[in-house]
Amino acid sequence: NAGVTQTPKFQVLKTGQSMTLQCAQDMNHNSMYWYRQDPGMGLRLIYYSASEGTTDKGEVPNGYNVSRLNKREFSLRLESAAPSQTSVYFCASRDPSGGIPNYGYTFGSGTRLTVV
Amino acid sequence: GEDVEQSLFLSVREGDSSVINCTYTDSSSTYLYWYKQEPGAGLQLLTYIFSNMDMKQDQRLTVLLNKKDKHLSLRIADTQTGDSAIYFCAESIRRGYSTLTFGKGTMLLVSP
Numbered sequence: 001n002a003g004v005t006q007t008p009k010f011q012v013l014k015t016g017q018s019m020t021l022q023c024a025q026d027m028n029h030n031s032m033y034w035y036r037q038d039p040g041m042g043l044r045l046i047y048y049s050a051s052e053g054t055t056d057k058g059e060v061p062n063g064y065n066v067s068r069l070n071k072r073e074f075s076l077r078l079e080s081a082a083p084s085q086t087s088v089y090f091c092a093s094r095d096p097s098g099g100i101p102n103y104g105y106t107f108g109s110g111t112r113l114t115v116v
Numbered sequence: 117g118e119d120v121e122q123s124l125f126l127s128v129r130e131g132d133s134s135v136i137n138c139t140y141t142d143s144s145s146t147y148l149y150w151y152k153q154e155p156g157a158g159l160q161l162l163t164y165i166f167s168n169m170d171m172k173q174d175q176r177l178t179v180l181l182n183k184k185d186k187h188l189s190l191r192i193a194d195t196q197t198g199d200s201a202i203y204f205c206a207e208s209i210r211r212g213y214s215t216l217t218f219g220k221g222t223m224l225l226v227s228p
Contacts, residue, residue: 004158033215040124042204042220043159058215090158105216107158 003027006091006108013081013115021076021111023091031094032074033058033105034066036087043090049074081115088112120219122205127225134192136222138205141186147208148181149216150190154201162203163190192224200226 004025013019025032030051035043045058049068063085065077074093078085092105121139128134140148146167151159165172165179165188172179178191192199205219 040220042120043218045215048215092159105159105161107160109156109158 004091004093004106004108006111008111010112015082015115017081018079021089023075023108024073025093026072027093027106029093029095033092034076035090035092036060037090038087046076083115086113086115120205120207120217122219122222124220125223128195130195130197130226130228132195134195134224136190136203136224138188138219139186140188140207142207148188149206150179151204151206152201153204159204195226197226197228200224
């Protein structure tokens with residue numbers, strides 16, 4: 001099935017542990033994004049990659065790093081997890097050069113992360 | 117500045133119409149979107165409207181845009197229990213790069 005695949009779906013970390021959230025899309029989209037969703041806060045952009053080989057900070061980048069491994073994959077790394085990073089993380093992709101509907105994002109199903 | 121505001125909660129009865137409202141502040145928005153998020157799932161694009169349009173209808177969905185007041189609404193006719201979800205308004209702004217700014221979401225609860 002075409003779309004955005006995120007792994008893992010659930011994760012519990014201890015404070016100070018590190019982990020990498022994986023994201024892959026098979027729609028040949030140029031741009032990829034990482035958002036976090038917190039109750040009452042909506043979605044906030046962490047990092048984005050406008051195209052393969054480029055990454056830029058979004059609204060809330062502190063405590064995170066990203067890698068655009070190739071056109072398909074965009075990973076998010078927490079080097080030293082903190083309880084404030086407990087959230088649901090969504091990866092998304094889009095192709096701004098595509099038709100009008102592609103101006104919208106295609107989202108993955110999310111990674112639910114708890115840091116204790 | 118950019119900010120998208122939505123009411124947080126709406127409760128309706130099955131068969132009624134639902135109207136979810138959204139205000140935005142950036143007049144340079146080119147497209148405005150409605151996304152739906154069902155429990156435990158990601159966001160799904162529901163519909164969109166180009167900024168030079170006033171209205172768009174798509175089956176049970178009607179989107180109204182008042183550009184002067186920067187007000188966007190989503191009307192769902194004959195609301196069903198399966199429409200219960202969180203609805204996000206989002207605007208697309210081109211500022212060196214294109215990204216979406218989301219509202220905080222409106223939780224729609226449809227009771228039988």
